[in-house]
Each structure stands twice: as C-alpha cells, then as structure tokens.
Amino acid sequence: MTQALDCIITGGTVVLPDRTEKLDIGIRDGIIVEIAPSLKERPSSRLIQADGLHILAGVVDIHVHFNEPGLDAWEGFATGSAALAAGGITTYVDMPLNGVPPTTNAERLMLKQQAADGNSHVDYALWGGLVEGNTAELEGLAQGGVPGFKAFMSEPGGDGEEIFTRADDQTLLDGMKELARLGYVLALHAEDEQIVSELAAQAQAEGRTGELDYAHSRPIAAEVKAVQHALHLARKTGCALHFVHISSREAVDVITATKAEGMNVTVETCPHYLVLNEQDLVDKGVVAKCAPPLRSADEQAQLWQAVELGLIDMIASDHSPCPPDMKQQANFFNVWGGISGAQSTLLLMLEEGFHRRGIALPKLMNMLSVAPAERLGLHYRKGRIAARYDADLVLVDLNRGAVLEQEHLLDKHRQSPYIGYDFSSTVVETLVRGQSVYREQDGLIPEKIGQFVAYQPGGVTYG
Template identity: 55%
Template structure:
C-alpha cells in the first residue's frame, strides 16, 4: 500500500490492544492514517526504521504534579514534561494541588493554562479540585474542560492559607452530588485522616520517627476505611469515582467488589507500589517516602496477581517532586521530610521491567493499563491511548535490548532524585513521538520543548 504519508514508521513490533504485530505505521497530519505490513513511502515522506524495537502507544499519565503556578522551583511544565517525554509519556493530566493557588476555581485554572502554553513538550490536560468551600465552583470548572476532580480524605500537607485542603464528610457528600449532576468524575486520595493523624500524633509523642514508624502511622486499615466510606457515598449519590494510588491488595479487592455490584468506579496504582517495598523505604530513606506508604513484598505480589486478573484499571506515576533539601534528614526527622516520589521518567520502564521481563505479562496488558484505559476513563479516547487508524500518532518506541542503569544524570526533571536511580533496566525508551513529531530521543534529548497542546477531555469519558 502506498500513500501520501508525512511519516512512515517501519519494521517495529507494534503493541495493539489485544496483540503484538510486526507492522508499519503511516502518519498523516499528526494522526495514524494506516497500519500494514508493507506500507510504501510517497514523495516527501519521512521514513524511520524501528526494526528490533517495540512501538507502544504513548503513556497517558493521569496523575502528575507539576506544581505551577508559583511552585516551579519544585517542578514546572518545562522540566516535568521533559522527564515525561523521556519516559515515553505523550499525554499527562496535571493535578490541582502543590501549586499556589490550587486549581479549585476558574481563575486558578486560567493561571495553569497560561503557564503551560508553549512550555510543555507533550500534550496535557488539567484536574480540578474539590476542597471545603468550593462545591459551587465545580460545574464551572467542568464546563471549562478539567478532566476530573481530586479530593483528599487525609491532610495533604503543605503550608499557607491558600494550600489545598482535605474534605470533611459533608463537603465530600455535597461535592459528589454536584459532580454527579453534570456527569463528572471524582478521584480520591483515600486515607482516613482520623486514623493517620491520631497515629502520627502518638508516634511523635513517643519519639518514634523512623521509616517503619512512618509506615505504621498509615496502616492499610486507614486506606480501607476511606475507600469504604467513599464507595458508600458513591452508591448514595451516583457519582462516578476513581481511586488514586491504591497501595494494598485489600483495597483493590474492596473496589473490585463494588464494581461487581454496579458502582461506576475505577482504581489506579503506581509503579512504586509494584516495584518498591517497605524494605526499600528503610534502605533509601525519604526519597522513597510517600502516602500511602510502600507495603510488604507479599502484598506487592498479590497486587501483581490482581493486575494480571484485570482488577486494576490505571497505572499513574503520581510524580510528586520536591527540592532535594526537603528530602534531607539534616535538621529534620524522617517524619518531617517531604513525602512524594518523583517517578515521571521511569513509569514505562519500571512496568516493562517488573511486569514483562520479570513476570512474563504480555505487552498489550501493560499497555492497556498505561495508555488505553487511562485515556478511556478520563475522556481522551478515541484520540489518545491506542495505536489505531484515526488516533493521534503518539508512540513510545522502546529498545528491548538497550539495558542500562539509571543514574541521576539521565533524569530531566528539575531535581534529579529518584528511588529508581541505581536500578538496572532491561529496556529503554529510545524515542517518543507526539502527533507524529519526535519530541525526544536518547541521542538528541528533548527536541521540541514547546510541542504539547492542551486537550479538552470529554467529561463523561465517551
């Protein structure tokens, strides 16, 4: 087949929703125009060989904290999107907190939009937030195109009057009613503040300040109580629900049970809950501190089993960066160190290493979790998330033979700290393509730093 393609990606092993196939991909005007075994270049077609490489749909990372406005010294759109591009991410959705002001009304959303314009290497959308006092702002945010809303059931931390705050039960219930009224989606950080705050206060009073002490203040029961409460509210209100960074197989089972009862709910976990354990928290220190905390090896294996059984819906990085000094133990205890894992650049490689190379899971399964299902749940499908005719030509080209050891020098985020530094991977993202343009390659780095465009998700995910 011949055609007037702008780009022809030839000879790669293409990861489709249900299989892998040696295919050529013809691209026209930023979209996939043809898939075939012998596509021919026309006049003016750029031909790129992908022999021996895997071509996956670009990751759709729905859980990213890039901290603009006014917190760009932690991470900004330029540096954060560069790291995402280097990791095979072609679309991300930026979280509403850790910027000042947080995205809890339309004026704050406008600030985000202005700062991202021309700064992002890959395509993007935004979250809105549900906090005490802003229930009346939610519908307007939905009309302006936020992909979903985020709320915390425990204290998100931070300082200042403007910071993002956790919801009380009345705000949660009223917010869910409002979001349900216009068909929106609410995502929750599900930990019971009543449990975690009390245990943290008791640990501080007893002088228990180490990594295992921190993990003990955020037990699995805190996750389960919050999940159960939110599911009850969802059944009452009809609100579509999504749980972010679930850390335990018990939590996954509780959500799966609700799905089988007809609740419109999905569940995300993160690469760090599948690749790092509490022992890594002890070994690495605050660089591996996050909330919920890392769990034990036995639970990690149970979550991999659940992943293989289809009980998990989304993999998101929860890239939550901070300056290195906030991770330092100089002058502070482990409890006082900032919590958050900076993993934007490693999600695809961690999932391929742990899922495919180590556990033999098929590439299409991993790709659905990284790309297709996030795009579907957050209203970016059928434009994003799949290699199929008519979709954006968004690709993560992976070299399965390019094993390497990640070092700080590889990291493109603002602060080069990662719990994966020092880890050896069997494969590496060799190039990333957004709408038919190569935005990153190992040899050239980030080639098109302002290539990303804002997306307008369909709030109902259809």
C-alpha cells in the same frame, strides 16, 4: 493519485490493544491514518526505520504533580514534561493541589493553563479540585475543560493560606452530588484522617520518628476504611469514583466487589508500590517516602497478583517532587512526601511486568495508556494505536538496556529512588502527534510542542 504521508514508521512490532504484530504506521497531520503490513512504497516526507523495535502507544499518565503557578523552586511544566518525554509518556494530567493558587475554580484553571502554555514537551490535561466551599465552582471548571476532579480524604499537607485542603464528609457528599449531575469522575486520595493523624501523633509523642514508624502510622486499615466510606457516599449520590495510588490488595478487593454491583469505579496503583517495599524505605530513606506508604514484600506480591488477574485498571506515576531541602528533616514525619519517578514508569513496568513476570505487552499497555485515556474521556484521540488517533508513539528496544544514573534524569531535582536500577529496555524515540520530542541519540528535542487537551463530554479539543 495516492496522497503522500508525512511519516512512515516501518519494520517495527506494533503493540495493539489485543495483540502484537509487525506492521507499518502511516501518519499525516499528526494523526495515524494507516496501519498495514507494508507502507514503505508509499511516498512520505520521513521514514523511521524501527527494525528490531517495539512500537507502543504513548503512555497516558493521569497522576503527576507539577507545581505551577507560584512555586518556582518546585518541579514545573518544562522540566517535568521533559522527563515524561524521555520516559515515553506523551500525555499527562496534572493534579490540582500543588500550585499557588490551587486549581479550584475557573479563574485558577486559567492561571494553571497559562503557566503550562508553551512550556510543555508533551500534551497535557488538568484536573480540577474539590475542596471545602467550592462546590459551586465545579461546573465552571468542567466548562474550562478539566476531565475529572480530585479530593483528599486525609490532609494533603502544605503551609500558607492558599493551599489545597481536605474534603470533609459534607464536602464530599455535596461534591459527589454535583459531579454526578455533571457526569464527571471524582478521584480520591483515600486514607482515613482520624486513623493516620492519631497514630502519627502517638508515634511522635513516644519519640518514634523513623521510616518504619511513619509507614506503620498509615496502615492498610486506614486506606480500606476510607475506600469503604467513599463507596458508601458514591452509592448515595451515583458519582463515578477513581481511587488513586491504591497500595494494598485488601483495598483492591473491596473496590472489585463494588464493580460486581455495577458501580462506576476504577482503581489505580503506582510503580513504586510494585517495585519498592518497606525495606527499600529503610534503605533509600527520604526519596522513597510517599502516602500511602510503601508496604511489605508480602503485600507487594499480592498487589502484583491483582495486576495479573486484571483487578488493577491502570498504572500512573504519582510523580510528586519537591525541593531537596524539604527532604532534609531528622523527623521522618516532617519530610515532604512524594516520589519522583515518572521518567522510569514505562521502563519499570516493562522490566517488572513483561521481562520478569511475563505479562503480555498489550495487557501492560492497556493499564498504562488505554484505560487511563478512557477513564478521563481522552480516548477520542489518545491512548491507543489505531486509525484516526493521534500519532502518540514510543519506540522501545526491549533487548537493550542500561543502568539509570542521576545524570540521565531530566526532572528538576533528580531525586529518583530508581537511580542504580538496571533496566533491560530502552526508550529509543518518543513522538507526540507525529513529531519527535525525544530521541535516544539526540536527547530531548528543544521545541516544546505540548498542547492543552480540553475535555468536553463527547470529545476533546486542543488549545
């Protein structure tokens, strides 16, 4: 007797890593168990009609900043994950720096996990941090289930005693040696601190404190110099590297050249570098401040070319919110930097990549789902539509869209630079391990079913 399925999704066009095809998906116990041309005749508890829709693997966003524990006025797991669910993101990896205390040892990792437990609408993993003086703590963080580690080559900002700090050269060298021994990847915010701090000080001393003054104080040269230096240290140590939020084609080309040498290195960019540019920084102001800053339209075009050529490994949101009063400063250098846009990541890439530039859906989803999961070892269960994978799925209508209004946003502060953007596509439903967490007609499902995805070499566990 054929075993019944919990859910069948029928009639939709499934986006697989290598093709799109009209297929049915059978789910049991939260896992994809069958993919076939027709499963409608099979017994099941639930049938989802997906006629006219595309079914995508849930986005794996490996770069978000939720600010718990300790920062109640900032974005937290409940509101942040709600926005992700509405945007088709089914797994995220939270950065270690924003929280009091930051995630720099096993005890602090536990505090972060406790803050997220029962408060996330979608599944999550947690980055560990590399800062001065914590090299001996890295193994404990690894044992606690982090899939990778993050360090800053420029000052991350923040006030107080317990803040995330820049990793100096000795910290980077020692940390890379230890992570190479442990077999983990180090993610880097790559901007040269000397260049950016000197240019920022000079601009402010001369009274130049506007949007473009800030942007020009963090030039592409600072990004490229930091990337080159990090690669030099990686050659010495054998440490795997991942460069976050790369904003320039020049830096991408430097990283691409090292891949040809056989180095274990990947590159990420973000939607804001592909959708917004320096003129948007001037027009939109504080909601568009980030580091590295938005670049010129010409630089943006070259970054898109890198995407089309397959030189960008993955796209992540770098969702980095803050309380609104931290965006209210006359001096643009003093405005808290960070773009809040994770709810729009998938729709932006469908709009700008698929609709506008004709990039194939499998290629886009490889950057949004497959590659991020693989880079952090979450690919045992996450990142693709295939048998034995979690039924993390997004149903999208590519032919019906809407203008994004502030009231559509589910993150805590609703400060998106994409308000007013006219999308051609709509997220119809998001499922995590076969359970609906968001439906267009119903909105967010109240139950928070997200689980901690703990990585250990060779697999993942849930807790």
